Amino acid sequence: xxxxxxxxxxxxxxxxxxxxxxxxxxxxxxxxxxxxxxxxxxxxxxxxxxxxxxxxxxxxxxxxxxxxxxxxxxxxxxxxxxxxxxxxxxxxxxxxxxxxxxxxxxxxxxxxxxxxxxxxxxxxxxxxxxxxxxxxxxxxxxxxxxxxxxxxxxxxxxxxxxxxxxxxxxxxxxxxxxxxxxxxxxxxxxxxxxxxxxxxxxxxxxxxxxxxxxxxxxxxxxxxxxxxxxxxxxxxxxxxxxxxxxxxxxxxxxxxxxxxxxxxxxxxxxxxxxxxxxxxxxxxxxxxxxxxxxxxxx
Amino acid sequence: xxxxxxxxxxxxxxxxxxxxxxxxxxxxxxxxxxxxxxxxxxxxxxxxxxxxxxxxxxxxxxxxxxxxxxxxxxxxxxxxxxxxxxxxxxxxxxxxxxxxxxxxxxxxxxxxxxxxxxxxxxxxxxxxxxxxxxxxxxxxxxxxxxxxxxxxxxxxxxxxxxxxxxxxxxxxxxxxxxxxxxxxxxxxxxxxxxxxxxxxxxxxxxxxxxxxxxxxxxxxxxxxxxxxxxxxxxxxxxxxxxxxxxxxxxxxxxxxx
Numbered sequence: 001x002x003x004x005x006x007x008x009x010x011x012x013x014x015x016x017x018x019x020x021x022x023x024x025x026x027x028x029x030x031x032x033x034x035x036x037x038x039x040x041x042x043x044x045x046x047x048x049x050x051x052x053x054x055x056x057x058x059x060x061x062x063x064x065x066x067x068x069x070x071x072x073x074x075x076x077x078x079x080x081x082x083x084x085x086x087x088x089x090x091x092x093x094x095x096x097x098x099x100x101x102x103x104x105x106x107x108x109x110x111x112x113x114x115x116x117x118x119x120x121x122x123x124x125x126x127x128x129x130x131x132x133x134x135x136x137x138x139x140x141x142x143x144x145x146x147x148x149x150x151x152x153x154x155x156x157x158x159x160x161x162x163x164x165x166x167x168x169x170x171x172x173x174x175x176x177x178x179x180x181x182x183x184x185x186x187x188x189x190x191x192x193x194x195x196x197x198x199x200x201x202x203x204x205x206x207x208x209x210x211x212x213x214x215x216x217x218x219x220x221x222x223x224x225x226x227x228x229x230x231x232x233x234x235x236x237x238x239x240x241x242x243x244x245x246x247x248x249x250x251x252x253x254x255x256x257x258x259x260x261x262x263x264x265x266x267x268x269x270x271x272x273x274x275x276x277x278x279x280x281x282x283x284x285x286x287x288x289x290x291x292x293x294x295x296x297x298x
Numbered sequence: 299x300x301x302x303x304x305x306x307x308x309x310x311x312x313x314x315x316x317x318x319x320x321x322x323x324x325x326x327x328x329x330x331x332x333x334x335x336x337x338x339x340x341x342x343x344x345x346x347x348x349x350x351x352x353x354x355x356x357x358x359x360x361x362x363x364x365x366x367x368x369x370x371x372x373x374x375x376x377x378x379x380x381x382x383x384x385x386x387x388x389x390x391x392x393x394x395x396x397x398x399x400x401x402x403x404x405x406x407x408x409x410x411x412x413x414x415x416x417x418x419x420x421x422x423x424x425x426x427x428x429x430x431x432x433x434x435x436x437x438x439x440x441x442x443x444x445x446x447x448x449x450x451x452x453x454x455x456x457x458x459x460x461x462x463x464x465x466x467x468x469x470x471x472x473x474x475x476x477x478x479x480x481x482x483x484x485x486x487x488x489x490x491x492x493x494x495x496x497x498x499x500x501x502x503x504x505x506x507x508x509x510x511x512x513x514x515x516x517x518x519x520x521x522x523x524x525x526x527x528x529x530x531x532x533x534x535x536x537x538x539x540x541x542x543x544x545x546x547x548x549x550x551x552x553x554x555x
Binding site: 015016017018019021022023024025026028039045046047048050051052053054055056057058061063065068069070071074078188190191193195197205255256258259260261262265 | 307308309311342346347349350351383507508510511513514515517519520521522525526540546547549550551552
């Protein structure tokens with residue numbers, strides 16, 4: 001396993017904040033993360049779903065962005081102009097294993113690791129989901145040939161994640177638990193139309209944290225000795241990071257909680273890890289690695 | 299331990315109480331219930347089956363809409379008793395008072411809200427022609443000086459021509475909303491007349507998706523217009539090289555404005 005050495009071990013979740021200029025601005029304001037992840041890059045320019053792309057029902061957030069993406073050429077232009085100091089992890093999606101492999105090869109020099117999105121539950125109505133089109137093992141095998149940097153596979157708690165992980169465990173260094181939970185539907189009662197233009201949407205935020213925590217725990221029990229685990233889903237307080245670490249995660253991504261203005265977002269990303277370290281000190285733990293997957297007794 | 303408070307907004311159903319038709323291109327929809335938003339803040343308006351778009355609010359219970367495309371055409375077909383869903387208040391609005399306000403075209407919408415709240419002493423308001431102006435309502439609450447590009451009403455020429463040193467000297471704070479090039483001209487002129495750039499507030503517009511700071515598509519030089527704006531002070535805008543130059547399209551690609 002190739003270890004992803006970043007400090008602090010927190011990142012934005014892919015699809016949140018999305019653009020290099022946003023990352024640069026947050027850095028100027030003092031945000032402190034181990035890496036930034038730009039919006040997933042696909043093989044060609046794509047618009048994604050029409051608005052509304054998000055729906056918050058008071059308890060859970062749904063989104064149906066469906067992977068809007070600029071073209072790889074435009075993306076590379078922005079990468080060349082990136083002035084931030086924080087390293088990048090690049091997220092890829094594609095329609096064929098070759099799409100992924102080419103994208104990984106092309107952008108290898110701009111990043112410290114690759115995240116392979118094989119689980120986005122959202123797609124434009126009429127299309128197929130990524131997993132309906134692709135064999136995960138084939139994708140990751142092709143990707144592995146193109147890079148010596150850490151490879152992260154992002155799975156969703158609503159996939160058969162243990163089954164998929166078994167097929168890909170030899171080709172990846174990390175598994176990200178996980179993508180949004182697939183897929184919810186809410187109907188506007190008076191018109192009979194869905195609240196989302198894409199009809200169905202992936203669930204995220206605080207409400208799904210118990211489910212991703214379970215996914216982290218399952219993954220750690222099955223593969224914890226071979227790969228690292230990234231926890232993504234509903235982290236909005238330092239406590240959530242400690243809990244995820246106890247379940248087995250060593251890296252953490254923050255998504256829905258970053259929906260505030262830049263000053264607040266930067267404050268949040270500057271302080272959340274400091275607060276984690278304070279808590280660790282208070283419970284006599286020197287480093288988070290000491291509690292990863294070992295302190296949970298059920 | 300710090301306090302971590304993070305709440306997203308749920309949308310709420312609003313029923314239309316009445317519609318005011320200002321001209322062939324602009325209507326104000328008045329709702330039965332009032333909004334929480336302050337002038338300059340905005341709302342995401344969802345029409346089931348049609349879509350969702352950001353709009354400035356024109357008062358505590360109304361939205362003024364210019365017909366631009368498919369969504370606003372559908373909006374224009376709605377009347378008393380019809381409903382939309384609204385997420386508000388979003389973003390940061392105007393936060394001073396006793397303004398000299400400068401509006402161009404549909405940029406009048408958030409300025410109307412300021413006028414309603416009694417925060418505008420003088421309004422300079424320009425549009426293409428008389429048919430694109432909102433007439434006979436703002437005058438009741440503030441002094442309005444009009445300009446039209448074709449000279450069909452008020453001063454013949456650009457609204458920025460109405461900015462004089464004499465007028466500017468009477469004011470401390472300035473609110474501007476309109477096409478970006480017009481806003482730049484107006485703000486530059488104010489700075490030329492000695493106004494500190496932090497006393498000038500501009501309301502910016504970018505294509506939006508989530509409207510709540512998540513997706514990043516509305517960024518302008520790294521600032522997310524939906525949460526860092528839409529109202530920015532001019533000293534902040536001067537740090538944005540993308541102002542008047544670039545925006546992001548639906549795919550996230552940067553395109554020329």
